[in-house]
Amino acid sequence: QTRHVNIMSQGDAIMGGDLLSAATRVEACGNAVRSVWGGGYTPSHSNVIQYRSAASDGNTVDFGNLVTSRSSHFSASSSTRGVFGGGYSPGHINSINYIEIMTTGDALDFGDIDLSGPSQINATQSPTRAVLGGGTPGNGDGIMTTFNFSSKGDSVFFGNLSQARRDYGGGGNSTRGVFCGGADAGFSNTIDFITIASDGNATFFGDLTQQKRSTNCCDSQTRTIIVGSSVSSGRTNVIDFLNISSAGNAQDFGDDIGNFVNPGTTSDSHGGLGGF
Secondary structure: OOEEOOOOOOOOOEEOOOOOOOOEOOEEEEOOOEEEEEOOEOOOEOOEEEEEEOOOOOOOEEEEEOOOOOEOOEEEEOOOEEEEEOOEOOOEOOEEEEEEOOOOOOOEEEEEOOOOOOEOOEEEEOOOEEEEEOOEOHHHHHEEEEEEOOOOOOOEEEEEOOOOOEOOEEEEOOOEEEEEEEEOOOEEEEEEEEEOOOOOOOEEEEEEEEEEEOOEEEEOOOEEEEEOEEEOOEEEOEEEEEEOOOOOOOEEEEEOOOOOOOOOOOOOOOOOOOOO
């Protein structure tokens, strides 16, 4: 089941169409025209890529297949290219696959994740590059790495998260990335941020409304929505939001239609648009 929210107005999620398969731990990316979902667990690790029009609430259709089946992975995209990387299948895998969003067909090899943990990982992006960090095993020691969308290759060192963790949400706009919640020894409410164009360590931004993990983000150029999560008492349907340009605590946005964890999220206005 897919759902949508209008990022610039608070309110509850609205039910949309269906995915081809009822995958958990799926990841999504896209541009202003198309939304694309890849991988997941159904109850085996999936290599299915599916898509639909970003403006549609209809069902998805087949796009192609990932090189490697995976779940608990990351996705990111520019205006033209989408990437799916890392994850679990059934062991930890560090490969990155890519697609050209406006075509259909199977994904191709892009490179490998270097240094950071490859599973339970997430990413943020500008029009030219993606930044990912943390992950498992060992919370990835809080290491962030980066790669350029236009040039295939392995990710390289970027800096360190303010708190080493995994299973967090990654979001932001074309200049600033945010990493929201996650798990270290327990559940985290930490939000930290980076300037995507300049390598360096993340800085504390604020707190989520709850300590949560298994969350994901979708964005406009001004606002990040944090959706889907697990808290210490179980799953929750609470949706948070934050204003990307100003540090501070997240606020309540509304409720999802159910209690979901690790949803695949994307938007038609995220920080990766406008470039390659």
